[in-house]
Amino acid sequence: MQAAFLIYSILYSIVLLFLLPFEYVKRPAILRKRWIREKFGFFEKNAQSLSSKPKIWIHAVSVGEVVAVSGMIKKLSNKYEIILSTVTDTGQRVAQNRFKDHNVQIIYMPFDIPFVINKTLKHFMPVALILTETELWPNLIRVASKKIPVILANGRISDKSFKGYRKVKFFIKPLLKKFTLLCVQEQQYKEKFLNLGAEQQKIHITGNMKFDIELKPIHFTWEKSIPKPVIIAGSTHEPEEEIVLDSFLNLDIPGTLIIVPRHPERFDVVEKTIKSKLNNNLLFFRLSEINPHQDLPYSSEKFSMIILVDQMGILGSLYRICHIAIIGGSFIPHGGQNPLEPAYWSKPIVCGPHMHNFPFIEEFLNQKACIMTDKDSLSQVLKELIENSELRQTMGERAYQLFLSKSGATEKTLKLLQRIIP
Incomplete structure (x- = not known):
């Protein structure tokens, strides 16, 4: 097994050698120095790191994972200092915004190299390491498990990852045995972990923490004056903005389309796509350009509107x-x-055919709380929903009831953590 870890470390280091310049340059200049320093395990001492509270290291790769475990982090931060690591810059930004009033220090996930992991553990001296969803970093798990409990929270394994892990089960099985606790979302994930060699007594089905979100309403003065109905396309990827735009324009009725790209570096590209579709009856705004304290002086009977959330x-x-x-x-x-998130607000949900990251969508579809369609039929689905307010209300209510029925994963996980973490 030591040989397998050595081979992994060598291959990881070779790949890192080639990718490091690209990863460094692609980041904004203001972030590069901190990114490279923390990736190699060099952290500045600050007021939080001198806290007398015991520390827990939680790793959440990006925005989705940060949002999912936010409730757990906030509750743990009452008793512990939280060291929260992410991989992506967007994950950093969202984490800094969400936890600015909590006892949370946010860092970049160090490279998965033994001496770097050891250096990080020595600096922070956490009493436990909590990984989220599918974050199985071999050296991080191996090195940390020698010193502290290693826990998986909100765990899941996609079909694609499962097929890949099965091919290297000889490597994954000893890795899973190093976990003290595995909290997984659903029975199907428990079965996958067992198949890969995890120990039965360590696995608990706690549910999906993404159902435990708490969202604060943000009120904008302009929201009352924009043309209705309002359609939001959230966390879009290329070329989905064009797909949604074309479907919206095909409706040929007044309304507002709000587009929220998944990645901020695409804001300008999406703006160009939108502007290429504009006509005399279609207005465009970037959210940052709208005065949040003033109405928009346009007649909703005459114009349609596109808002790019930047x-x-x-x-x-x-x-x-x-x-x-x-x-x-x-x-x-x-x-x-x-x-x-739309289910939280009792909104009717429309999605495309590729939702395999969220297996529970099948239940939403079965309960008619969501409509799945393809890009060619999207415009027709939107038209039917716009014309049928009763259908929209029924779908939204069903989505909210499903949301409520699946909540509680955070509390279940916290109760299990209390047995392990001092």
């Missing part, structure tokens, strides 16, 4: 104002984005 961290709250929610990442083979 801010991070507000999509979940923004769904409150829509009449129909379109889930991004589902009209391409990405696997979909989180449909639970």
Whole structure:
């Protein structure tokens, strides 16, 4: 087994050698110095790191994982100092916004190299390491498990990952045995972990923490004056903006389409796509250009409107104002984005055929709380929902009831953590 870890470390280091310049340059200049420093385990001492509270290291790769475990992090931060690591820059931004009033220090996930992991553990001295969803970093798990409990929270394994893990089961099985506790979302994931060699007594089905979200309403003065109905396409990927735009324009009725790209670096590209579709009866605004304290002086009977949301961290709250929610990442083979935020606000949900990242969508479809369609039929589905307010209300209510029925994963996980973490 030591040989397998050595081979992994060598291969990881070779790949890192080639990718490091690209990963460094692609980041904004203001972030590069901190990114490279923290990736190699060098962290500045600050007031939080001198806290007398015991520390827990939680790793959440990006925005979705940060949002999912937010409730757990906030509750744990009452007793512990939280060291929260992410991989992506967007994950960093969302985490900094969400936890600015909590005892949470946010860092970049260090490279999965033994001496770097050891250096990080020595600096922070956490009493436990909590990984989220599918974050199985071999050296991180191996090194940390020698010193502290290693826990998986909100665990899941996609079909694609499962097929890959099965091919290297000889490597994955000893890795899973190093976990003290595995909290998984559903029975199907428990079976996959067992198949890969996890120990039965360590696995608990706790549910999906993404159902435990709490969203604050954000009120805009302009929301009352924009043309109705309002359609929000959330967390879109290329080329979904064009798909949604064309479907919206085919409706040929007044209304507002709010587009929220998944990645901020695409804001300018999406703006160009939108502007290429504009006509005399179609207005366009970037959200940052709208005065939040003034109405928009336009007649909703004459114009339709496109709003590009060029801010991070507000999509979940923004769904409150829509009449129909379109889930991004589902009209391409990405696997979909989180449909639970519109469900929280009792909104009818429309998604594309690619939602495999969220297996529970089947229950939403079976309960008629969601409509799945393809890009060619999207316009027709939107038209039917716009014309049938009763259908919209029924779908929204069903989505909310499903949301409520599946909540509680955070509390179940916290009760299990209390048995392990001092």
